[in-house]
Amino acid sequence: MSYKDLNKIDGKIDKERIREKDSNALKVIESVFDFQTSMVLVKLMNKGILKDISFVISTGKEANVYHAYSSKKEEFAIKIYRTTTAEFKRNWIYVQGDPRFKKYKKGTYSFIYTWAKKEYKNLKRMLNAGIPVPKPEIVNKNILIMSFIGEKQNAAPLIREVNLKKPGKVYSEILDILSLMYNEAKLVHADLSEYNILYYKNKPIIIDVSQAVLLDHPQAAFFLYRDVSNINRYFSSLGVKTLNNSDLFEQITGVQPNPKLELYEIDR
Ligand SMILES: Nc1ncnc2c1ncn2[C@@H]1O[C@H](COP(=O)(O)OP(=O)(O)OP(=O)(O)O)[C@@H](O)[C@H]1O
Ligand SMILES: [Mg+2]
Known part of the structure; x- marks a missing residue:
């Protein structure tokens, strides 16, 4: 694909502004990312x-997360959703029926862009409700930029990687977060566990919220029950009552959960 075709993909890309130094950056970027992703990254650089994508923090099933610097030397985390993954096929249930994404069209690209946007919107909603999450900065196609949790290029660990001195205190902080999420943000995380909570400055920070659903999602109660079970399982394994x-x-x-939900207790 040539730069000419580029304008068709995104009319906002200004050809003239892809200067020589950027074309070097583009070469490096293109060796790691697919063409569309590279173009969005170059645009954000322009x-x-x-300013700089420094290194990969994590390579997951659905997305890779990179450390980057802004031109103001702020540290960012960039989550880049894979545009080729079978995992997304099972994810439609988290989007279907959500009035925020009525216009969602079938098709992998469209789905992945919606998925990235959903994470951005959910982060914003949680932040507004006072929940400790990374601050979302920008979402563009399959790329989400958010504040980096950590400092000087050291990403905060997951709570499962930390030897918590006071696990009971962290447990009760997470219960407060669950309550804020449900009652203020009106969301259920739907993938909450020790794998999606960072520990930074002695506080839990919630991440990975693309699948979080509004309370009127038909399976919201089931997802909440599963989140609750995961948190209880993990903290009781640490000896917390x-x-x-x-x-x-x-x-x-x-309200009491429907007794049927207890049938779904899941171990990860
Ligand atoms: N804002 C952030 N600051 C620092 N590190 C982050 C940030 N967001 C994500 N990470 C790191 O990247 C990892 C993957 O992020 P996330 O859980 O959002 O993606 P994922 O697609 O679910 O990946 P996985 O399949 O590995 O769970 C996290 O476990 C965490 O270590
Ligand atoms: Mg995760």
């Missing part, structure tokens, strides 16, 4: 939003 799953569910929602 706009001065990104946890609430039982149904009591915690009730504490968050104000």
Whole structure:
């Protein structure tokens, strides 16, 4: 594909501004990312939003996360969703019926862009509700830029990688977060576990929220029950005296869970 075709993909890309130094950057970027992703990254560099993509923090099933610097030397985390992955096929249930994404069209690219946007919107909503999450900066196609949790290029660890001195305190902080998420942000995380909580400056920070659903999602109660079970399982393994799953569910929602939900207790 030539630069001419580029304008068709995104009319906003200004050919003239892809200067010589950028074309070197482009060569490096293109060796790692696919063409469309490279073009978005170069565009963000031309706009001065990104200066440098430093290194990969994580390579997951659906996305890779990179460390980057802005032109103002802020540290960012860039989550780049893979445009080729079978994993997305099972993810439509988290989007279907969400009034925020009524216009979602079938097709892998469209789905992945929607998925990235969903993570951006969910992060914003959580941040507005006072939940500790990375601050979302920009979403463009399959790329989400957010604040980097960590400092001087050292990413904060997951809580599962930390030897928590006071696990009981962290447990109760996470219960407060669950309550804020449900009652203020009106969302259920739907993939909450020790794998999606960072530990930074002695506080839990919630990440990976693309699959979070609004409360009126038909399976919101099931997802919440699963989140609650995961958190209880993890913290009881650390010796914390946890609430039982149904009591915690009730504490968050104000209602008892449907007894059928207990059938779905899942171990990761
Ligand atoms: N804002 C951030 N700051 C620092 N590190 C981050 C940030 N966001 C994500 N990470 C790191 O990248 C990893 C993957 O992020 P995330 O969980 O959002 O993606 P994922 O697609 O679910 O990946 P996986 O399949 O590995 O779970 C996290 O476990 C964390 O170590
Ligand atoms: Mg994750």
